[in-house]
Amino acid sequence: MKRLILLLLFPLILIAQEPQTKLLYVEKIEGIPFEDVKVLLKTALDGKNMNVLEVIDISQKPKMTVFYVCNLSYGEKILRIFPQFGTLAPCRIYILEKEDGSVEVGYINIPNLVKGFKKYFTPEVVKVFLQADKDIKEAIKEVKGEF
Amino acid sequence: MRALIAFLVGVIIALSLFHFIRYYFGNPFRLMFYTVEVQNKGFDETLKKLQEKLNANGLKVIRVLPLSKALEARGVKDFMNYSIVLACDIPGKEKLLSKVPSLTNLIPCSIAVYEDKEGVKLTAMKEIVFLAEESKKMSEEEIKLVIDTYRTLRKTLDEVRQ
Numbered sequence: 001m002k003r004l005i006l007l008l009l010f011p012l013i014l015i016a017q018e019p020q021t022k023l024l025y026v027e028k029i030e031g032i033p034f035e036d037v038k039v040l041l042k043t044a045l046d047g048k049n050m051n052v053l054e055v056i057d058i059s060q061k062p063k064m065t066v067f068y069v070c071n072l073s074y075g076e077k078i079l080r081i082f083p084q085f086g087t088l089a090p091c092r093i094y095i096l097e098k099e100d101g102s103v104e105v106g107y108i109n110i111p112n113l114v115k116g117f118k119k120y121f122t123p124e125v126v127k128v129f130l131q132a133d134k135d136i137k138e139a140i141k142e143v144k145g146e147f
Numbered sequence: 148m149r150a151l152i153a154f155l156v157g158v159i160i161a162l163s164l165f166h167f168i169r170y171y172f173g174n175p176f177r178l179m180f181y182t183v184e185v186q187n188k189g190f191d192e193t194l195k196k197l198q199e200k201l202n203a204n205g206l207k208v209i210r211v212l213p214l215s216k217a218l219e220a221r222g223v224k225d226f227m228n229y230s231i232v233l234a235c236d237i238p239g240k241e242k243l244l245s246k247v248p249s250l251t252n253l254i255p256c257s258i259a260v261y262e263d264k265e266g267v268k269l270t271a272m273k274e275i276v277f278l279a280e281e282s283k284k285m286s287e288e289e290i291k292l293v294i295d296t297y298r299t300l301r302k303t304l305d306e307v308r309q
Contacts, residue, residue, distance in 0.1 A: 023280050024249040054210065058251075059241040066244075066251050068233075076218055076226060079261075084180045086231050086259030087272045090212070092251045094244075106248055116175045 025133075026106040027140055034063045034097045037143060041095065041105065044139035045069055050132075053090050063097040071135070077128045082121075093136065105140055179276055181301055183308040185267040190228040193267045193307060194260050197232060200303045201258075206296065207236040209255055228262040237296055243289055247281050253293060256300060269304045273297065 029037055042052050045067065054068040068090040078085050093107040110133035114126055121129075185193050198208050215229040235256035244251055252272070259270040274297040282290055 023252075023277060053212070059245045062245055064241075064245045064248070070212075072214075072217060072221065075214065076223060079214070079229060079259075080226065083227070083229065083259055083261045083263065083268070084176060084182065084270045086214070086229065086261070087180060087257045087270055088252065089214075089231055089257060089259075090233075094248050094251050096245060096248055104248070108249075108252055120176070 022109055023112065024106050025109040025111075026104055028098075029103040029105060029140075029144055030101075032103065032143070034095065034103050037095055037103045037105070038065055040143040041093070041139065042067065044142040045093070045136070047142070048135040048139050050091075050135055050139065058094075062099075065095050067093045067095075069093055069136075071132060074128050074132050078125055081125055091132070091136075105143075107136060110136075179273055180270050181273050181304065182268055182270040183304045184265065185269065185308050188267060188307075190260070190262045190267050193269070194230055194232070197258065197260060197269065197303075197307045200306050201232070201234045201300075204299050204303045205237075206234050206256070206300060206303060209233045209236050228267075230260045232258040232260060234258060235296055235300060237292070239292060243285075243292065247284050247289070249277055249281055250293065253277055254296065256296075258300075258304070269307060271297075271300050271304060 032040070038055075042055065045052055050069045050071050052067050053070055056066050056068070058064040058066055069092075070090040075086075075089060079089075088108065091107060093105065096104045096106075098104055110129050114121065114129050118126070188196070194211070198211065201208050210233045212231040212233065214231060215226050218226045233255050235254055237254060240254050244254065253274055256271060259268075261268055261270075274293050278285075278290060278293060285293075
């Protein structure tokens with residue numbers, strides 16, 4: 001019954017809002033073991049001033065870890081105007097070992113989030129959100145050895 | 148004449164329904180966040196009561212992040228009182244999160260406690276946006292677990308508000 005209600009609500013959300021794609025941004029990291037990705041990602045995020053406040057191992061089978069990440073100066077600029085967004089803080093970035101040995105890394109799709117709130121956000125807030133997104137993507141690239 | 152009246156009533160109902168949908172789902176803040184304004188309590192008292200009520204209602208508190216204190220330590224003096232309570236450490240989350248990773252944004256939950264010009268407020272996320280996108284991957288029990296957790300969270304926020 002609950003699933004039916006949710007399925008009925010989904011088109012309503014689409015009608016009422018700008019068309020959006022996924023809520024999650026996902027990348028695949030191949031050729032690097034899970035434990036190495038875990039260490040490399042923490043180091044890369046720290047290097048981008050995305051401070052890792054907490055690392056929680058969610059499960060062992062499959063291996064999954066969540067990083068709780070925060071940049072205080074970004075937080076200050078966003079929450080001063082839109083305090084509700086503290087509910088998305090600290091930003092959660094997960095890594096998940098897939099059956100083929102690759103590692104999936106994902107976090108909330110920030111550009112889509114910005115699109116959803118574009119009528120309300122100031123240009124400064126948009127800039128901060130997109131800079132945070134860029135920092136995280138660069139950290140992932142660094143883990144992959146692409147940066 | 149009767150047909151015309153029926154048509155006009157239908158149009159009015161359709162427009163009302165459309166307005167309701169636009170009002171409720173068209174505002175992303177209303178769709179995504181649940182906010183309550185706390186009555187007759189200061190920031191510190193609210194923060195303490197929130198933690199007590201969350202633990203009492205089975206939404207175990209994991210950590211409190213005193214954001215305004217951290218900013219103050221960095222020299223930012225004019226930021227509102229602000230803390231983030233990380234809670235909802237519910238049993239069974241391991242299997243659920245590895246199956247539906249986007250739910251890491253909901254579980255554990257973050258509750259923003261802040262004091263703006265109007266007073267102390269509490270904000271939590273709503274689960275509906277994530278469930279609308281992910282429910283196809285989830286079993287009835289898993290959907291129920293998330294809905295029940297967030298229903299209890301909203302009830303807890305209402306208890307703290309009074």
